[in-house]
Amino acid sequence: MRCPTKSCDSFAGLAWAPYMDWGQSDLHHRLVLPWRGFWRSTWSRRELLNGHWFRFEIFLLGLLFVAVPYFASNNIAAHYLGTVWDPEMWLDREIPVINWMIIPYAALYLFYPATLVVSPRHDRGRAELVLAMQTLILATLFCSFFFLVFPAEIDLRDQLDLDSLTDLESSLFGFIHFSDNPWNAWPSLHIVHSYILARLMTHWLSREHEGKPLARAFVVLLWVEYALLCISILTTKQHYLFDLVTGLAVGMVAWRLFQPALELVASDGGGQVAEDAGWT
Template sequence: MTPDESTGTRSGEAHALSALEAHVGETSARWLGGILCGLTLASSYLCVVHFVAGRGVVAWDPTIPLDRAIPAVPGAIWLYMTNILYYLACVLFLPAGVAATKALIVIWRSLFIVIAISLTVFLLCPAEVALRDQMHAALVGRGAALHAIYDGLYQLDPPFNAWPSGHVSQTLVMALFLARIWSRRPWRRIVLWIAWISMAISIVLTKQHLLFDLVTGIALGAIAWRLWVLPHLPASFSPAGNEVSGHLESTP
């Protein structure tokens, strides 16, 4: 895609969202767009991971001894499930205005690129996370709620969602975006990064992922931010932007 084509695509997306805003309002349009984005990401992921699981082909095993040395922590599932909060926060804390809407579209587009790369890897180089026996053992004697959550998770998400971890790569992009929004709110940024690091670590504590998945997820998220987000953010979302202070101070 040429720069002109890319610019045209982003402009078309912005016009489409602007048209929706004219009918339902800015806030409602953003939430509707976010819901559509989330459903598309989730459905595409589930379709591919269930296809790979049904095929049952494993290309290689990136498991290392440290993966089994890390204890299974059933309660880490609560941190694991906080990934949904990043999708919500990107809309909830977004400043008002056209520039902010364009920035949100940039984030959504980057998430689609990230999921496309991840799903391609799942299909071409599948790896199985064969660690769930550790969690089954750790769940013995634990409450019914935890058993129900893990049972539901295992039915929904087969253990072929290995690398790179979308849980990590996508939330890293959104965490960096939120950190940019909160550039003048240091305490929010501190809480944000403590929460994100805890969530990232939870993917290995829940035995949903390997350490390799964590590392490659971070790498993919960082690459996505550098290549597909930063160059395309409106000037007001740049540290050098003249409007940045006004935008961020109006953030809830």
């Protein structure tokens, strides 16, 4: 298959190898570039309900392939495993509790629907959304390996003064503590997922709404929230400092590994990528 642009030729060996010879492409290319045939059924319904069904289906697949592995590993660690290596250091208990920061912490769960809302409704945007979902799935499975092989209990909740919480704070802490056992320490998937999604939304808004004040304001708000989220995993005693550092590292590496996929869609277009990947 011919690479359509000169700039694409410069990385043809990287991005186009899976389509030239799927059997000989290396593991990295097989994982981060379009999964051959995997998204065929979902892609065939991309125009249903004016494109809204496609987003909803991506959300459902995210629950299946992202949420299920996370909560499964979390419950396995909590009920059947013990700490293999404790990443706690003296500084973790010196960081003060800040009750209200449970709000930016819980706001992670807004990143997922926000990404779907921001995603463009053309084939390029849809292909990028699918490839981003692949990245989230792989990042989740990668982190879940450490959660199960090197489990660590996050033993910090005793520092919380639950009697001092407002009603909102109490509700949010209650929800988090009920749904998320104090395990799955490092790398922090809170940090990994939010970094990838923040970069993806920024990528779309900068391209699709360049120069628009509302888009710029949203991007600023997004990264302020991300900064608060990074701090909040420490000040709500949900994570250790080591979890934050390793989460940032994994998120940045995952985004870097995602670049060939974005470049492929940019050079060839979403429709052609879908055809080459066997989605149509």
